[in-house]
Amino acid sequence: MQKKTLGTSGIEVTELGFGTLCMGPLQAGLSVDEGGALIRYALEQGVNFIDTAAMYGTYAHVHRALKGWDEPVVVATKTHAVDYAGAQEHIEAALEDMGLDQLDIVHAHGHRIADLLNARADVLRCLLDYKAKGLIRAVGVSTHRVSVARQAAEHPDIDVIHPLINHTGIGIIDGTPAEMLAALAVAHAHGKGIYAMKALGGGNLLDDREANLRWVLDRPEMDAAVVGMLRRSEIDFNLHVARREPVPDAVRARTPVESKRMIVLSYCQRCGTCVEACPNEAISLGPEHAQIDPDRCVLCGYCAPTCPEFALRMV
Template sequence: MGPMKKKRLGTTDLYVTPVGMGTLTMGFSQKNLPEEEGAAVIVHAAARGINFFDTAQYYDTYRYLAPALREIRRRGIPEPVISSKTLAEDYEGTRDAVEECLQSLDRSAVDIFLLHEVRGMDDFRRREGAWKALLDMKAEGLIRAAGISTHHVDACRGMAEAAGCDVVFPLINLTGLGIRTLDPDGSDRPASREEMEEAIRICHAWGRGIFTMKAFGGGNLIEDYVRCLDYASGIPGNQSVMIGMADTAQVDTALRYFQGELDRTYVPDITGKRLMVDQSDCEGCGTCKARCVSHAIHWNENGLAEIDQKKCVHCGYCAPVCPVRAIIFL
């Protein structure tokens, strides 16, 4: 098969491959790869034709992207589209986050910069200063496209009418694992994939670029690899599926799928994988601990949930109830 056909991201001038590479998986909270190893995976992906990479200030993965970009430029591989994001809530903190990204990656402008994990439109309004910083820096030519990443249906839907929004990066997958919404009465509840599909449809109709995360639900749905990607890539309005990758085999498998070369009966080898609580996401609410039928989840010294691998029976009952999608299969 030839190179993947790139898609225009909304009404921006950015054209991206239908699959992107997320770098969270290789970072400190998950695989914590040596810098040289992580950079090599990124270079491999770019050399194979993936032109879209996601990072974030919080992931601490600029240390992989920086040397990878130097090698990509040295080899004459086309410069990829980079998306980053920040958890900052104020104007100055957001400007600092963008400047950090530009300096770390040796760029004069970052392609996409997002407010990271916006938890509903109330949260977006609370971060008004941060949003203004993104729009100001876009006007200054330091950002090419601004938007948000979110697990919340109401935030995705609300960004359709948000002035200056170019792109939205929502969570969606085959079973709706991890999708939330903030109702008008202020209650935060689980939401369905159909609700997020409708929010994506509305954003797309308003010209927002859409790329999606967590097609495998943090690895919890990975055994249904082909169906998961069939679903995510087939969502109307979704221009790219961002997949967390930490080795070249994962890159090559994803490329075979998107180039139509992967056996439809493919099931990944999950030998050695385990359920774990991402300590960077866990909020210590105790929902997973209460749901665990094997009493395998306990509080660690930081007051966060941790899974005892000797007791865990891999039933997966804990993952769907986590309100912040902190339980992953890695």
């Protein structure tokens, strides 16, 4: 599979990366053994890029996958901390829990925050301090917003942008795919590395997995895309797409489309906690309970653990 260098960072990644959100406790809840084995399988097939985050709960899975693996692997993580001390804690935990001496990329993680780089200035300062110490190679920003991609495009401290982008635009909070790509084109021209999240809309765009993934990988602004994968067949399928090979019928047959949705159960108390937790402004309070807009929901699962009534389920 083709590798690309993330902007001017010097970090070389395969075009297909492994997104670990979906295997963690926010979604599928795979065991450390199951998740670690899946990531390891992807590494064995040539993937060299793993994306995780402090809030995903998948560091142990990554650690298991990397145990005894000698080839170079790029690991990106994210901190949702709101201040310097919190970011420091997240970085130290990432190094410790994944058994790493250095983190390749650490992003400021605040998908719904419109003015992320200013709102998280102290977090950014912490990331830069760790970069100066050689414990982080590149500083990034992870966002669902066009406005943040624009803000990061020419920001001198940002090396890598991890934007939400897909063919339909599902999940982009404040604009269209064309507007996001325009911001990323500016970023690309300024030497920022760019790798996509939610190329398949968090599972909403699986009806044509091949075309939707290819659309993102073929964007000239894009260096790579990380995709959540829960089965070996999905890894095989996506590898064929990333290698620009036809997907064999047998692989296609082993990769069924399983549609999912987030639902609100009737005992919701309308407390509003989930409305605040959703990075995508997909939840509002209806007359009887919270309601989810399926056109905005990217099935990230961030809302469910915040509900004190356990009234949110992915089915």
